[in-house]
Amino acid sequence: MTPPLIAVAHGSRDPRSARVVTAAVAAIRAHRPGLDVRLCFLDLTAPSVDQVVDAVAAEGHSAAVVVPLLLGSAFHARVDLPGILAAARRRHPQLTLTQSDVLGHDHRLVGAVRDRVVATxxxxxxxxxxxxxxxxxxxxxxxxxxxxxxxxxxxxxxxxxxxxxxxxxxxxxxxxxxxxxxxxxxxxxxxxxxxxxxxxxxxxxxxxxxxxxxxxxxxADTIGAHRHVAHVAIDRYDAASTAARRARLSA
CATH class of the missing domain: 3.40.50.1400 (Rossmann fold)
Structure with a gap:
């Protein structure tokens, strides 16, 4: 069974944020048809990471890849999210959760910003x-x-x-x-x-x-649902999936 991709966004009280992130995740789904892609948020917006991970475990999945939709590798990516996932692993020892790299400073995303500038x-x-x-x-x-x-x-x-x-x-x-x-x-x-x-x-x-x-x-507009977001997110998913598979084979 192909592991679901759990996309984790920051979360905001501003409803525009959730709408734009939801559109970006829809673009990820369109880029990889058939992949189970689920959206959750670290804070302020539902569903939470815990809620989505619990649902994935309840459905009988044995593995999932968590892709932080974050542009920087700071507290949320290095401390906050790993702590949430560690607690989830204790709740669901049968579920292997692999955290991918953040979207980060990928030059494709810089290209997306350039496109937003040109669009003005x-x-x-x-x-x-x-x-x-x-x-x-x-x-x-x-x-x-x-x-x-x-x-x-x-x-x-x-x-x-x-x-x-x-x-x-x-x-x-x-x-x-x-x-x-x-x-x-x-x-x-x-x-x-x-x-x-x-x-x-x-x-x-x-x-x-x-x-x-x-x-x-x-x-200019934010990066939003630019096609490069989907490309980078899928690349992060694929790299983490490959690393997890190799780790299982070598264990």
């Missing part, structure tokens, strides 16, 4: 445009540095006047600082490109701050 009407050949890659921010300085590096990846192959990262929390620069940096380089058009899977309170906060700093700023 700012072409890749627009030499007067500058792009701010807006991320949540982390207490891990190395994680923030990796996010900063993505700005140059985002701009690769374009003629934009510049690209830089900013953070909503825990790190600098702020969106206002990033906008000021681009203005100092002569950038005329500012695009805010969210490094977020789905909209919510943080993306709204970033948008308001961007418009305060640059009233003519253009706000």
């Amino acid at each position: 009407g700012v072409g890749v050949d627009d030499g007067a445009a500058g792009v701010v890659l807006a991320a949540v921010g982390s207490s891990d300085a190395r994680a923030n540095e990796r996010t900063r590096d993505l700005a140059s990846v985002l701009a690769a192959g374009t003629h934009w006047a510049g690209a830089t990262a900013c953070f909503a929390t825990a790190a600098e620069p702020s969106v206002a600082g990033a906008v000021s940096h681009l203005r100092s380089r002569g950038v005329e058009r500012i695009v805010i490109a969210p490094w977020f899977l789905a909209p919510g309170r943080l993306t709204d906060r970033l948008g308001r701050a961007a418009l305060d700093a640059a009233p003519d700023a253009i706000l």
